[in-house]
Amino acid sequence: MTVEVPTYLDGNAAAGVLREIFAVDITAAIGRCAGCGQTGVFAETRVYLDAPGLVARCQGCDEVLLRVVTTPADTYLDLRGLTYLRVPNPA
């Protein structure tokens, strides 16, 4: 039996695609998982890229926090699993 290698990266891998949507960096923001209530820095979430779209999941409960699909015409952003994103204001 082969040892399974984790296929996820982390929230840092979503930085580029999210900066196409948001005017600020989201990876340093704090997010709250709508599934289990855990809060944490978005950079520490688990990001799956080998899929038809980008999926970020909660480190605590694996629930989907965010999805991004880029089609030729539009970008779809689904934030269903985030109760909030806390973004620091510029100093």
Added chain:
Amino acid sequence: MGIVSPGFTGRRGAGSDLPPGQYLTHEFPVLSAGPTPHVRHEHWELTVANETGEVTRWDWKALTALPSEKITKDLHCVTRWSKLGTEWKGVSLDVLLADVETGADFVMVHSYGGYTTNLPLEDLLDGQAWIAYEYDGEPLHPEHGGPARLLVPHLYLWKSAKWVRGLVLSDSEDLGFWETAGYHEYGDPWKEQRYAGD
């Protein structure tokens, strides 16, 4: 389209009889949008719920006791790879749905791990779809959807839900995991129905 990168072709083989925009691969790429569920045979079950809420169940023993078929089909993934002549063993949905009373037009497929995808019921019937549990003569590996996955090879592969757990029949069409995020509700590779509106 971006600026062409001199000398870049991508990791792709040529393919003449492929659906538009697809390239040929001899590998079996693993796509994953989440952790791979590991479902033990003794805990596995498949359910079909009709539009009145009536549920039919099969455990692993019951599934594998049903008449099975060997299936050889081409696979087309929306991420543009196609793999030809893949060999599977599984139970036809015609067998599983034979005694399910329904007038429903649509199905939502649910997987262990939470994935969903939607299809018209007629695309699961008449020898077009299977619950597959062997690939290439071996028990289906969890990374490819084992213990069992749905196999609907005439549609893009995201419709062939890995780790299938249940089918819910319905009179109205609802959208699944990728279909709610911009992917086409039907997904015919020969019509290149990748995204909503294609």
Added chain:
Amino acid sequence: MERTAIRRRLTWQAGTVTEVRAETASARTVVLDVPDWPGHLAGQHLDVRLTAPDGYQASRSYSIASAWSGSGTGPGIGTTVELTVEQVPGGEVSPYLVDVIRPGDPLEVRGPVGGWFVWKPEQEGPIQLIGGGSGVVPLMAMLRAHAAAASTTPARLLYSVRRPEAVIYVSDLKELAASDDIEVTFAYTREAPPGEQRAPARIDAGLLASVTFQPEDAPTTYVCGPTPFVETVADLLVAAGHDPARIRTERFG
């Protein structure tokens, strides 16, 4: 209210390759000139997008290896953007960047991105850098930024690498390690150079206890490498008593 520059959506732009340097048998540093590059923080990355003549595209994210020039100068410090790319067998983008791309070629990039896995010279406390394989790249940017700012912040790098020939930035690291404020330790996992006392092995609790900053030093620790490496090291650090909030990780596939 004071107005700052307008923050806007980032998108792809074309840079030009000005130099390709061999670092090891399988790693290259690609130097890019990107018009209007706003500068970057050490640890940030950028996305690279390749386009085939038929429109097929592939993109990947790479850490930036260089430090944006403040007042300092030195290897890897300047106003260009350097990426160091290790060839992934069977990969799609890395073989192109390692074997195909030449000076003068265009390269589409999107960046700089990422605001978490970064080090700023004004940040307080020592920094502990732990890299596995090409995970050393963003850590190198931090050491270069440290040199560019003439920082006196104590910094340590623990670099896990298969064998001596696989070490990226060998001479630059030697130069940096000459500074009183920087310590560099190599952890060879498959084959050690002659004279190395530690037998080849992965990073373990004993090594972390002997060569890295301890919890009471209150370091900020940056761990970068393949996902299994990062998970293992982060777990060892937490088990050793490090505050998880001071451990920053970056995983690559």
